[in-house]
Amino acid sequence: MPNDPQKTGLFSIASAIARQRQGEVRTYLNDAYRGRYLLGKRATMDSPGLAIIVQIDPALLIEGEELPAWAHVRLSLDGDTVLDHQATGSGAAGSILTQPYFSKIVDSQSQPFMVDVTRRLSVADIVNRPWIGGFALASLLVLLLLLFTRQLKANARKLQQDAREAERRAHLQEHETRLAHALRVNALGELASGIAHELTQPLTALLSQSQAALRLVSTDSPDPALLPKALSANVREAKRAGAMLKRMRDYISKREQKPVLADLNQIVADIAELVRADLEKRQIGLVLDLATPSPQAIVDPIEMEQVLHNLIRNAADALQEADTADRSIRIETVMPESGAIVRVTDTGPGIGAEALPRLFEPFFTTKIDGMGLGLALCASLVERIGGHIDVRNHPTGGATFTIALPPVEQHLKAAQ
Amino acid sequence: MKQFQIYLIDDDEPVREAIKLLLQTYGMTVETFGDPATFLAHVDPKRPGCILADLRMPLISGLQMHERLLERGIGWPTIMITGHGDVNACRRAFKAGILDFLTKPIDEQVLLDAIHSAFQTLERVLEKVETMELLRSLTEREREVLDMVCRGWATKEIAVALNVSARTIDAHRANIADKLGTSSVADFVQLTSAGAEFPRR
Numbered sequence A: 001m002p003n004d005p006q007k008t009g010l011f012s013i014a015s016a017i018a019r020q021r022q023g024e025v026r027t028y029l030n031d032a033y034r035g036r037y038l039l040g041k042r043a044t045m046d047s048p049g050l051a052i053i054v055q056i057d058p059a060l061l062i063e064g065e066e067l068p069a070w071a072h073v074r075l076s077l078d079g080d081t082v083l084d085h086q087a088t089g090s091g092a093a094g095s096i097l098t099q100p101y102f103s104k105i106v107d108s109q110s111q112p113f114m115v116d117v118t119r120r121l122s123v124a125d126i127v128n129r130p131w132i133g134g135f136a137l138a139s140l141l142v143l144l145l146l147l148f149t150r151q152l153k154a155n156a157r158k159l160q161q162d163a164r165e166a167e168r169r170a171h172l173q174e175h176e177t178r179l180a181h182a183l184r185v186n187a188l189g190e191l192a193s194g195i196a197h198e199l200t201q202p203l204t205a206l207l208s209q210s211q212a213a214l215r216l217v218s219t220d221s222p223d224p225a226l227l228p229k230a231l232s233a234n235v236r237e238a239k240r241a242g243a244m245l246k247r248m249r250d251y252i253s254k255r256e257q258k259p260v261l262a263d264l265n266q267i268v269a270d271i272a273e274l275v276r277a278d279l280e281k282r283q284i285g286l287v288l289d290l291a292t293p294s295p296q297a298i299v300d301p302i303e304m305e306q307v308l309h310n311l312i313r314n315a316a317d318a319l320q321e322a323d324t325a326d327r328s329i330r331i332e333t334v335m336p337e338s339g340a341i342v343r344v345t346d347t348g349p350g351i352g353a354e355a356l357p358r359l360f361e362p363f364f365t366t367k368i369d370g371m372g373l374g375l376a377l378c379a380s381l382v383e384r385i386g387g388h389i390d391v392r393n394h395p396t397g398g399a400t401f402t403i404a405l406p407p408v409e410q411h412l413k414a415a416q
Numbered sequence B: 001m002k003q004f005q006i007y008l009i010d011d012d013e014p015v016r017e018a019i020k021l022l023l024q025t026y027g028m029t030v031e032t033f034g035d036p037a038t039f040l041a042h043v044d045p046k047r048p049g050c051i052l053a054d055l056r057m058p059l060i061s062g063l064q065m066h067e068r069l070l071e072r073g074i075g076w077p078t079i080m081i082t083g084h085g086d087v088n089a090c091r092r093a094f095k096a097g098i099l100d101f102l103t104k105p106i107d108e109q110v111l112l113d114a115i116h117s118a119f120q121t122l123e124r125v126l127e128k129v130e131t132m133e134l135l136r137s138l139t140e141r142e143r144e145v146l147d148m149v150c151r152g153w154a155t156k157e158i159a160v161a162l163n164v165s166a167r168t169i170d171a172h173r174a175n176i177a178d179k180l181g182t183s184s185v186a187d188f189v190q191l192t193s194a195g196a197e198f199p200r201r
Helices: A005-017 A123-127 A131-135 A137-218 A226-252 A266-283 A300-320 A372-386 A408-415 B014-026 B036-042 B062-071 B089-095 B106-134 B141-149 B154-160 B166-180 B185-197
Strands: A025-028 A035-041 A051-056 A071-077 A080-085 A095-105 A112-120 A260-262 A285-289 A296-299 A328-334 A341-346 A389-395 A400-406 B004-009 B030-033 B049-054 B078-082 B100-103
Touching: A005 A051, A131 A137, A137 A266, A137 A300, A137 B014, A137 B106, A226 A266, A226 A300, A226 B014, A260 A266, A260 A300, A266 A285, A266 A296, A266 A300, A266 A328, A266 A341, A285 A400, A296 A300, A296 A400, A296 A408, A300 A328, A300 A341, A300 A372, A300 A400, A300 B166, A341 B078, A372 A389, A372 B166, B004 B014, B004 B036, B004 B089, B014 B030, B014 B106, B030 B036, B036 B062, B062 B078, B062 B089, B062 B100, B062 B106, B078 B106, B078 B185, B089 B100, B100 B106, B106 B166, B141 B166, B154 B166, B166 B185
Parallel strands: A285 A328, B004 B030, B004 B049, B049 B078, B078 B100
Antiparallel strands: A025 A035, A035 A051, A071 A080, A071 A112, A095 A112, A260 A296, A328 A341, A341 A400, A389 A400
């Protein structure tokens, strides 16, 4: 479709992105994308012809609960409006006064928006004041009645708003789940060669064992003990390969997020199996230090694996460049007095002081070909189940990421 | 063909057991080790064999193990097995003097061919070692005489060159024949050229 305005818009943006610096993220507005803005970044060094363009609906950025109902928010870039969010609370319609409240340019190189927040004063705001006491009793009664009906209407509106809010939240969560899935599939590519190696082992055993068994049955007087031994070894090896494939398939399966009561040790062991060969190839040690009995938490096991995988990958990347003799990653599970903790520590150079506080921000990255989504997603996935993720540099070098999960009882209570 | 001991080093136990079982059905003697360090600690230079080792193992790789064996004068033929068709690793392995490089899963016939060729190599290596020891048993003067004999010089010519009597040379030649177990000049030539060729590394 040569006349598709969105396509034309994308082309003009793409040509502008081509002139960006490597690693730079810039915001673009385009008439074809009304009410949206686009973030553009050049893809990796390896593929200079490609660009990453993220389309963002700023309306979804507004946290319903955090924004007061009276607020009228306007987001603009160089005078062009990106978002114009009208006040939802009472008095939005019959306003008689307008009072500017807040105006500031967002301190961000990639998204330098101007934010204007305005409060509109209404009749209701004024008549609600205590000095109304001077009015005659009759008028007061009438007014009270009036206010009462207003309140009823407001309540109804609030309910409607809550429903809309819940819907939007569900929508966001769905997006997040989809993004999580996409990143898992992406990450699996890096693991592919390691997994191929892991699958080769059982196949090697199967082949040699079967060929041995064939030779055994073709001899005149085979050792009666050897054949069953070979066959049961084959069964074991086939199951081992099957389990490996299942772990991989589960990891990239597209599915609803489903928090269940899970053993954290098992989750750590599962992801360790997936990454082991890759780390071995990169000559990075993996140490598991698991508490007994295993700490438990209400988590989605696959998403928890994903969070750990992300931390392991980052640690491995940091170690890859590190100039230390001991290159290893340590995963611990800890059972504190309440809740559960998983810690990932590496022996790398640690995290720079300027990067440390911004690590979990979306689109913040220190990697030349990174998108800056991994850790932001990690934080989001952990917070979704009531947990918290934190990072600090280790006194002896390297970084420690701590995932603190709420106690099981608390989650059950919250669910009721 | 002469059969030798096979040393199999792989960190994956089921793989070890499967390959061992297969080779046993061919009547071969296989000793298995779970890691290079254990093998290095147990290897006996007096029990030569062919080495079958996984390239990628934790701590010490197959190649590093091979190098450590060479440092200890153990140059037995080594076959590397690997789960990856990694061209660079393969090139490094051949440069380091690896006899063969097999990719997992390994087919029976490919494995047998590699092992047979390893056995032949080992036989030659051991013969050379034997020859070396024979040549080393000669005195310096005997060695000098032997070289001249091999170059086709007559006893008298050697006597003149070394400024001794022909009888002395004859006595040396008798000693040489005694030590090497042959008096044929053709055998002398073969032995010395084999000895000169070894060690290559």
